[in-house]
Amino acid sequence: MISTTMKIGFARRGLPLFGLLALLVPAHLAAQSADVTYVQGSVDLQKPGQPRTEAFIGDSMNPGDSIITGSDGLAQLQKENLADITVSQGTVFTLRQIEENGKKRDVLSVSLGSLAFKFNQLGGTEPLIGTTSAVAGIRGTELKVFAGADGSSLFVVESGKVQVSGASGQPVDLTANEGVEVDPGQAPGQKIKVLHGQVDYSTWNAQKLDALLKDPGAAAAKVRTQMESYIAQINDLWPEYQKAYAKLTEERQKLPEIEKKQGKQARTDYYNKTVLPVEQRARGLFLNLRYYTLSALSLRRYVLGTMYTRLTSMYIVDQSNPVYRGFEQIYQQIVTDYERSVVPHLVAADI
């Protein structure tokens, strides 16, 4: 039931992502942490609701936690001997979870910077790879993921198969030495041929940064589209969750009466057969709602926030410049939408 919810949510935007992924990737993925196996330079670990601390070898990263590398930082993580993850400099990498078919599934999320992922066990249980603009389902894969200063992403496959989906349009299938770029809020672009080691994150991100500074309004508009996509998912899930919660409340209220009229065993039977599935569905919807809420928080904090800081510094003595004014106007719209639609779903510990 829960995966159906996910399919509907994406299909409304022409993106039957999770339905397709269900065919590509084994359904079960146990919740697992990732352990830091190597750090170099500035590497921090951010746990939700806690101060950022320096990361050390042996630290564990759990869903909700972020690894943030500085301009000289590099971190390597191992995920339960199943995958090796290399987090390059200037990257914000967050481990998240969604729920599909009652099973929790990890999402390796890159808000900014680049990530190399190598899965060590063919036919095993791969997580999803997410950026602020796209999600990739993978199979037996060595994959590089770049997340740019303007919120765009670049997926480059070195081996295996990857299906990349953006906020709209059709997913794109990639095989070895192929790549695709996805702008925030957009469909994946055209596939490109990429030779091994040909793409350098710094060069790619410098181009993205140039484009951002040349037309900050256009970059902000794409982020707005992406934020709208997350908000749409939240808005789709919220009434479904409320409905499931109302149903749960209604069913729970019947229990004392059943016990009174038919006895204790009848109550137990009714709970197990009728109430428990409703309880589990509501819990799954809640978990998925939190996934999109926390994704929106990342977009706001790491992409839009960084953009705003960069442009405000750049135009600090020329804030009436029409280029800056155009950007700020869109920025304010995004912040307003975010505060209205996302913030109510956050809890203090998320911030």
Add this chain to the structure above:
Amino acid sequence: MTKIPRRVLRTVRLAALPLLVLAALASCNLMGSGPLTIKECITDFSNGYTGGNYSTLYTYFSSVGTSMYSQIKPATYWDLTPFASGNGPDALSGYTINSTTVTGTFTNANGTYDLSITMEQDGLYWYIKTLDLTDPTNGGASVLSIS
């Protein structure tokens, strides 16, 4: 008054230093808060949900070993589990502790479930790493799994 030789004083100071460090570390830990035994952790957790203190239940879980640690923080999550007040009154009974595993039964107004908990020690304190509720009358089907 007898004068203590400087050499003796230096020896005493050197001997006292590790003791002072140990005392400081011990006082820091004692000033912290957390369950010092597995039984204390289970009792605190049990008191937490029977008292309806859902927003603090996650604090009895391991921030390192429990993958769902950030997911189970909101009080809303707990309202969607058999620990919710709507499913009460609750009782955790007859549990046994074997090394780091706790097994017992959890009973609420809707039934009795097998409870299995694994524990993890972080410094002086004990935390829940995983918690599973299964239905013995339905082939051990999962009712709740937090890992």
